[in-house]
Amino acid sequence: MSIAARLKDPALWAEWAALVGLIALVIVFQALNPTFLSPGNIASMLVAAAILIILAIGQTFVIATAGIDLSIASVMTMGAVAFGLSYTAGWGLGTACLLAVAAAGVAGAVNGVIIAWGKIADFIVTLGMLSAASGLALILADGKPVTIVDPVLLRLSTGGLGIFGWTFLIALAVAVIAHVVLFHTRFGTHLLATGGAPESAAAMGISTRRIKIAVYSISGALAGLGAILLVARVGAAEPASNTSFLLNSVAAVVLGGVSLFGGRGTIVGPVLGALLLTALVNGLTLLGVAQFYQPLAVGIVVVLAALMTRFQK
Amino acid sequence: MSIAARLKDPALWAEWAALVGLIALVIVFQALNPTFLSPGNIASMLVAAAILIILAIGQTFVIATAGIDLSIASVMTMGAVAFGLSYTAGWGLGTACLLAVAAAGVAGAVNGVIIAWGKIADFIVTLGMLSAASGLALILADGKPVTIVDPVLLRLSTGGLGIFGWTFLIALAVAVIAHVVLFHTRFGTHLLATGGAPESAAAMGISTRRIKIAVYSISGALAGLGAILLVARVGAAEPASNTSFLLNSVAAVVLGGVSLFGGRGTIVGPVLGALLLTALVNGLTLLGVAQFYQPLAVGIVVVLAALMTRFQK
Amino acid sequence: MNAPTDEDVLLDCRDVSLTFGSVRALVDVSITARRGEITALVGDNGAGKSTLVRCVSGIHRPDGGRILFDGEGTAFHSPEDARDAGIETVHQNLALVEDLTVWQNLFLNREIVRRFGPVALLDRRAMQARAREMVSALAVNVPEVRSRVRRLSGGQRQAVAICRATGFSSKLVIMDEPTAALGVQETARVEELIVRLRDEGHAVLLISHNFAQVMRLSQQVWVMRAGRRVGGRRTAETSGEEIVGLITGAIEN
């Protein structure tokens, strides 16, 4: 297709909703408050977006198979508690990180196995895991936060290269790997086929079960990575529910142009979606929008960002 | 199909997951604690389930068209605030009820119009409305709850016929009407066609846009009805969000055997799903399951309830 | 049969064009279809036949050109308008709703209702009984009308779609490869049905890759190639070879 023809294609615009929305948002906020694009503010936005980016990538894998991972935020909480317990038990930072990822990955795999073998709706299984994982986190931590003071974690959450904090760079690396996996490996193609037409994929000999288990494990493991960054960021492992991460992770994916019906997807889109959502809250705070007006503004901007791409055509 | 053949059909069992799960749950709880099936406890369970039943029915209409209404709980909050404001302004109970339903219905219609005409994903639009409606509720109520003392509302929430509280009877009436609409009117058939195969439905001359707008308006109006029952139940119109109703309403629908991919649905299923979720929390409370173990238990039971139906075959 | 006159022209497409992105699916296509005639539309895969049909039945809106129906200029904004004007279509993809039953599909948007004051409730019994009749007239292995379409074999589905398009009196019936998946007996019955429709004075627009069928049934043949109408013949005055030549481009019009 020629470039001109591609530009006319509505599907293209749908995929780039987040980019268009993000650019528009940046222009408006910068016009209203010049601090918005100051290096310091950009740096703190990128760091604030890191965890959401990682969760949105995990969610993208699941959504591309026409599933949804409602447990992603509470599995992250559980991962954080696993981290906290092993760290305070004196097992060292490395082991604690491994354990966080492993615990969250196992929770994801359990989701996948029940969905694939039990043939139960993704929504119900991950809703069950949402509840079970937050229960486990409360039980393990006895309901109390554990303060974690570690120089390496502190550097991780505050240092970086120029305006790019380490945590943002980690998220970026995850995004690059995820992109390669989705578009340049057999697994990625099989994943999209499973999401788009499970029966056709099965008829071609693709084990849709294995794919389901794999994507939920990936989503779980990424939630574990998110847990480490969360602990580094707030300096504590808490059993508190991180509910806002759940809806935001799905919103980032959908704003990124990925259909909830599966079979299509990008990684750039959800990453931009996560940046959009983070920039939105940052900008509204910078502008001093009164607290009760913030949810209203967020709602309107999210819909506008999605709507905008329609009028481009 | 013969009855024996019907019993072998897995689709049948999927549709009755909630019933099987509910019966199993009742048996277990009754065995462990005989108060569970005491008339008093049944009565309070039914009343406690009423709001969820109504929301689940609204959600069913939306989900049957392959949509999802994430704003259902916050639109209910907004409806409650609208009720509170008009009641305290002295406009009388009737007007207040009408206004609550109207405000929520309009919010639903806005969802529907944006989705149908803007061609934006249901998830994003209703997520935007989730945020916008709770913002509006906060602004209107200035962030403060309004206590509402009204003898009629009090009787509504405490009285009833035998073990059936008025609110439960209202929910039951809504369910019966919804069932008739879904399965015995042209609108219902067109709704299922729109959900199952939008392109085929459009090719047959069904206005899928009108259907979308209608289902979201219904979902909104039912959220408004829910708001009235909520105000009656908690004795106040509060602007704080009722997040648990959102996930529970979708969970009730999915446990009730309705596919998130649209095109199929029942009303009995989601009603049973709502009862199952309510009985679960009630039973765990009666058994005195320790706090931290409750989410874990809820998660496991929800998955088991869904899984159970698989082994029936 | 009398010689066709201009008054018999029911459908008149004039210079219809449609482009998808960079694909020019239709380029200035003009065809007509007459009352009391079977008009065939032939052409290779991807020639644009289905796209033209979708323009006539209101699914696509042409970028250019006009479509006259029954003498009047139309601007169908939706398939609903086209159906209301009297155009029924068997689409190539059949346009069935897999999760609905056979009878629900047959009566989709044409439901029989019983009124009780302001409410109109579906008359399921009547529709099921009528559906059983309609299907058994066409299909050999008659599917149970209360089973979901998802369960039917390829040919059974096609039979359902044909029943639906022909079961409601309409001026123009468009059939996009109606017998592609049908067995011998079913094909014979559908051909009978098509002839009966014509004899009752309806116009039929038939797309088919089966030349024997086209030559047997039609009065007029239009040929398409790569989005253009490359020829038109009265069937009585042409031969299978000439048509094939037009399709492949061996013969220029």
Place this chain on the structure above:
Amino acid sequence: MNAPTDEDVLLDCRDVSLTFGSVRALVDVSITARRGEITALVGDNGAGKSTLVRCVSGIHRPDGGRILFDGEGTAFHSPEDARDAGIETVHQNLALVEDLTVWQNLFLNREIVRRFGPVALLDRRAMQARAREMVSALAVNVPEVRSRVRRLSGGQRQAVAICRATGFSSKLVIMDEPTAALGVQETARVEELIVRLRDEGHAVLLISHNFAQVMRLSQQVWVMRAGRRVGGRRTAETSGEEIVGLITGAIEN
């Protein structure tokens, strides 16, 4: 051609049965397919042909009976097993993934990769180039291999599905109504292709409602009616009328 011997039998279905709920789709069906032959399977709509094919290619598991492939008893647990054993199928519903491109569909689960140590990355270029070749051998209006299947016309899709099944060397190629939606030229090319496959020594199992085609191509015909195999003939020793008689039940075996 030599007289067929038992050693030539590649596929041997013995008393295969399958019931869906109350529908007995297959009742003790026994058929064989030989190497170097085109075996036709005919029957009315809903006779059970596609269901039998789905059993052979691992999608359904029969309730009863055995399927021998290449002399060995098989118990394909999945289509993957069947493909690995050397069975490629053009399904009636085509089994394409609409949201993937033409080349991705052609190489689905047969992707070409380049290894870089432990990681294997897709060789998109190679696959696209090869896909272009494969498609242009069959289709007349060649679709761009990087366009999504959703965009293709009915016949273009069918061409893609046929390319996929024949593009990878396999012992048995099953084709469920492969030319139903194809135009004249494409049909001719597919028939050539089928003959070539046979001549190369593959076994071909062909389902078709087109008798001329069956009589032209096949060496053996199996007839099904209402879930049962009601007859089998060497094509050379039968006529179109006899086959039709078997299908309709006018002739009992």
Place this chain on the structure above:
Amino acid sequence: SCGSGEPAGTAGQTAGATTATPRIAAVIKGLDNPFFQTMKQGIDEQAKASGVQVTVQAANAITDTTGQADKLDGLAGQDFSCYVVNPISGTNLVQGLAKLSALGKTVVNIDSPVDAKAAESAGVKPATYIGTDNAEAGAMAGRRMGELLRGGGQVAVVGGIAGDVTSGARVEGFQKGVPANIKVVQTVAANWERQAALTAATDLMRAHPELKGFFVANDDMGLGVARAVANSGKAGQVKVISVDGIKDALEAVKAGTLDGTVAQYPYAIGLMGVEACQAAAAGKPLPPNVKAPVEMVTKDNADQALAATPKPFGEYDDPFKALIQ
């Protein structure tokens, strides 16, 4: 006559007579918050110490008004003699309590008060109310902020979930408590989440470079805000005061990362709730209104506070002690 002196074994035998050992059910707020866990600890430990049975249930989340009502209904059908309730809102438990009052059960209201008007119209008569005044706690924080920022300046407020009653009361109290030379420039909602508070505080410091202090509606968020202050290199320049007095916060006050916390003592509240039930069972008249202790913890007294936690470090008035002696 009430058998306060009778042995426990015989007390309950005459139907209708008050029992010396009450069977207690408690319904408190969200379980994912250390504040209410400490409250539960107080309830449990007092119950254990005095040998009474108690069942504690909590809402699923701090916003789960109807869920909490459902739990109370679940317990109301059972054979308890005394109900200790900490309602999420002023009215969400009124229906259930009306049923209990009609049955003549003892209702002890702790922490958040039941709305007086609604209670009266539904016929709910709590035997006593034990709690802290959140507005007063906020005001204490405001006064402390005034001491820390003698020269005045800009401060920002980080609240819980927008519209939450507790958060609202604390924030309003703070605004009343601060001297006139301190200006609250912005109020944001951080959903009771530490991470969200950290992000919001970072943004607020960027929006208001002159910012001198933060008031945060609970300790968990307060620790997040303190972290944001440290991250941006403004430790010591920007003051952070929060409310609750959880252990981690006391340690942070001691370490100087947090400039103060208004300690409420949920432990003492829970403990007194059980004592009230015991006193009622013994037939003693209960004081209608009991103030639970509140203390301003600063670096000076952080050691003391830490040593005593979860109990208050200072003396406080417990009228029930005498009644059940």
